[in-house]
Amino acid sequence: MTPSSTSLSPHWDIFCTVIDNFGDIGVTWRLAKQLSTDFGIQVTLWVDCLDSFQCILPSLDAQLTTQEHQGITIEHWQTPLKQTWKPGRVLIEAFACELPDSVIHERKTLAHPPLWINLDYLTAEAWIDDCHGLPSLLSDGQQRFFFFPGFSPKSGGLLCEKGLFERQTSWLNNPHAQHDWLTQLGFTHLATKNADATYISVFSYATPALTALSQHWQQDSKPIHLLVPHGKSLDSLQWMLSSHETHFITGNSYHAGNLHVHVLPMTSQEEFDKLLWYCDLNIVRGEDSFLRAQWAQKPFIWHIYPQEDNVHIDKLTAFMTQYCASLDSEATQCWQALCLAFNEDKSQTCVDAWLAFVQHNQTLKKHAEKWPKQALNAGDLATRLVNFVKKS
Numbered sequence: 001m002t003p004s005s006t007s008l009s010p011h012w013d014i015f016c017t018v019i020d021n022f023g024d025i026g027v028t029w030r031l032a033k034q035l036s037t038d039f040g041i042q043v044t045l046w047v048d049c050l051d052s053f054q055c056i057l058p059s060l061d062a063q064l065t066t067q068e069h070q071g072i073t074i075e076h077w078q079t080p081l082k083q084t085w086k087p088g089r090v091l092i093e094a095f096a097c098e099l100p101d102s103v104i105h106e107r108k109t110l111a112h113p114p115l116w117i118n119l120d121y122l123t124a125e126a127w128i129d130d131c132h133g134l135p136s137l138l139s140d141g142q143q144r145f146f147f148f149p150g151f152s153p154k155s156g157g158l159l160c161e162k163g164l165f166e167r168q169t170s171w172l173n174n175p176h177a178q179h180d181w182l183t184q185l186g187f188t189h190l191a192t193k194n195a196d197a198t199y200i201s202v203f204s205y206a207t208p209a210l211t212a213l214s215q216h217w218q219q220d221s222k223p224i225h226l227l228v229p230h231g232k233s234l235d236s237l238q239w240m241l242s243s244h245e246t247h248f249i250t251g252n253s254y255h256a257g258n259l260h261v262h263v264l265p266m267t268s269q270e271e272f273d274k275l276l277w278y279c280d281l282n283i284v285r286g287e288d289s290f291l292r293a294q295w296a297q298k299p300f301i302w303h304i305y306p307q308e309d310n311v312h313i314d315k316l317t318a319f320m321t322q323y324c325a326s327l328d329s330e331a332t333q334c335w336q337a338l339c340l341a342f343n344e345d346k347s348q349t350c351v352d353a354w355l356a357f358v359q360h361n362q363t364l365k366k367h368a369e370k371w372p373k374q375a376l377n378a379g380d381l382a383t384r385l386v387n388f389v390k391k392s
């Protein structure tokens with residue numbers, strides 16, 4: 001499909017509040033880019049915190065009210081709204097953020113109001129199949145629809161742009177591109193990979209399980225390189241700092257025994273993908289890096305965003321069950337034990353689970369290569385969303 005043949009006019013608005021970290025803006029920015037690039041849809045993305053956004057879009061100017069990047073209009077969403085909202089075809093509120101009152105009131109007066117969609121968080125839990133696409137009636141008579149990203153054919157699907165796997169293969173087959181990427185990050189010396197070493201990206205929350213694993217890795221018989229974007233994971237690696245160091249410095253490397261930690265800057269989403277492609281194992285978190293690790297087709301540990309009453313463990317278990325449905329039982333057991341121990345902050349269990357995991361690494365690697373096709377077989381999220389809008 002060419003953008004012109006699928007173009008839905010007029011524009012779509014996406015509203016996003018940054019609760020914490022980068023997942024909310026990460027998902028909405030990715031969706032905006034794909035709607036624009038793959039479907040030719042004109043998108044306006046409204047974001048309340050440009051400072052967070054700038055961490056994953058370094059070219060963004062956090063002082064501007066309105067700006068354009070990669071064909072997307074980006075508006076700084078302040079309360080009350082400073083800009084005039086122009087009604088478009090679709091109005092997406094991401095993750096139940098509350099739309100500005102002025103937008104809700106104006107929409108109510110329109111003869112042909114934009115389709116109002118609440119984009120929810122991703123989960124592999126089965127209950128979303130019965131809720132995905134349902135309308136809800138608000139007290140003022142307006143209607144909005146719930147869109148649930150998920151892994152099943154009945155859900156809203158998973159964000160994955162067109163051409164991603166071709167770009168990945170081409171980058172992995174291009175040593176010059178990899179060399180350039182590492183040079184820009186300041187780690188040219190990593191460009192010649194040591195065949196004996198294991199390369200692990202670490203973008204997790206802080207956890208004693210990471211401290212325990214890293215302390216175990218320093219005694220490994222072969223080198224282990226951790227590539228760590230500057231952030232929360234470093235809190236769990238503090239033990240590596242010498243007595244005269246107070247914090248990790250971006251661009252520096254740290255060593256303890258056979259463990260090498262390289263502290264990377266945060267980069268754009270496109271550059272972050274390369275990190276996941278480059279490494280043998282990825283430790284990821286939240287919602288978006290979790291999905292990108294799956295598209296990287298490498299084994300991964302998911303450090304899920306913690307929620308009250310351990311609700312996140314149910315979400316983790318639901319995903320692990322789906323992911324492992326076609327995996328042999330021993331590999332399933334050891335990978336699930338590792339993810340669980342990492343999420344339950346269990347230090348010794350995590351180290352024991354790691355030792356078992358290493359034995360099944362090749363099986364898990366092959367499984368990771370097959371998984372995206374399986375997960376995406378009923379279509380990606382943006383395609384399902386565009387079809388949903390067309391039918392509505």
Ligand code: TRH
Binds near residue numbers: 025285
């Ligand atoms: O940052 P996260 O933990 O985000 C979230 C939020 O906390 C949110 O409130 C919560 O609900 C959600 O998790 C589940 O994790 P996530 O989702 O992986 O988002 C990180 C984003 O940052 C992702 O889009 C990738 C991007 N990123 C870059 O673009 N460059 C980088 O260098 C790095 C490390 C990440």
